[in-house]
Amino acid sequence: MLRTILAVLFAVCYLILGIPVLFVEWLIGKKNPHLRDISSLRMVQWAFRVIYRICGVKLTIIGQENVPKDTPVLYVANHNSYFDIIITYALCENLTGYIAKDSLEKVPLLNIWMKRLYCLFLKRDDMKASLKTILQAIEYVKQGVSICIFPEGTRGDSDEMAPFKEGSLKIAEKAGCPIIPMAITHTRDIIKDHIPFVKPTHVTIQYGTPVYPNELPKEEKRALGRYTQNIIQEMLDHEKAGSL
Template identity: 45%
Template sequence: MIRTVIVVLFISIFLICSIPIWGILFIIGLFNKKAKDVIGYKCVAWAFGVVAFLAGVKYEVHGIENVPKDKSVLFIGNHLSYFDIVLAYHLSPHVTGFLSKDDLKKVPLLNVWMMMNYCLFLTRTDPRQDLKLILKAQDYIKAGISMFIFPEGTRSKTGEMAPFHEASLKIATKTGCPIVPVCFTNTREILEAHMPKIKKTKVVVTFLPAIDPNALEGENKKRPGAYVQGIMAKQLEADAKLI
């Protein structure tokens, strides 16, 4: 339990001590919005890096060079753990917003950082509202902000991927932005497999080559989620051998 206590303590201290940074970022944003976005994102990315370190996560990263550096992308990840978000935030090379469940919107201080970093909160109970958020995510992509989604809709309780929700892929198909699949292996063993204990764990994170949604044809074009999931399933099988 000691790791859990240390991680929770650090997150609490960071959230409280970072409050003055909001004012600084607001002032920076008045003169240079891009600088404000980059600094704000790096603050949280740094904090999540510390969280991973304190949790004893030893992560092996592959394919980070596959992420286009000159354009916004839609990251697609399989979802095993809260630590998928921690690692994704820490490793994503440029400003990235996340589509998250609306429960996190209720977490004080954290919700401010999330909104500041272009996160959107899905209800999963109001299709009309969630569609508006998908459209908002498309606007962010067009404005140069990458987005990260977990198309399964929730964390896997078995380690197996659930079918991807095809609607979430519209962020890419409607904007034409590249899709970058991100495979998380063994992250469930950090926390979810034995809650509330956090345990030292080796994980693998693989960024696969970007997929051009405009180049898909036939059934792959009709169901891009299933196509991307098939590619990720093969990579996850290979990465499992590295643990």
């Protein structure tokens, strides 16, 4: 219980005390937008690291060297918990926007930080709005900003992944960027069965080798979601076998 209280207090204090920081960042952006972006990125990453450490998360990272440092990428991951975002975002070396559900756009202050950091909000029940979001993500990638997506469309309640939605994978194909498969394990255990309390958990993040959609055979390119999901499933299976 104490970990939960401390994590929530820290998050609320960060958002409130960050109000003047947002103004300063806005001023910096007038002269140097890139400096503003990097500064915002590092501050939020620091806050996320503090939160997951307060919650007792022990982190094992595998294959981070697979992430190209000189080009934007499309991160594609399985989704188990809100902690998927907190932990993986803290690990991003360069500017990265996340595609999140539109309900987060209604959270005061948090929505400002998310928009500042190129996050996009997806209305799953509005095809026209969803397409607009995907097109904006493609434009961000072309501008040098990586994007992270969870193609299952929602957080899973079991260890079995839901089928990936193919549409979001078009970001990589249309922007010409590599896909980095990410396999996330045990984040559900941080809060599962004891909501809203957290418990210390060992989380593993695995980065697969880059997938270049435009270099794949036609059949695999046509089913890019299934192809990427199979890669992630293999990583999950390997991690599970290693922990037995």
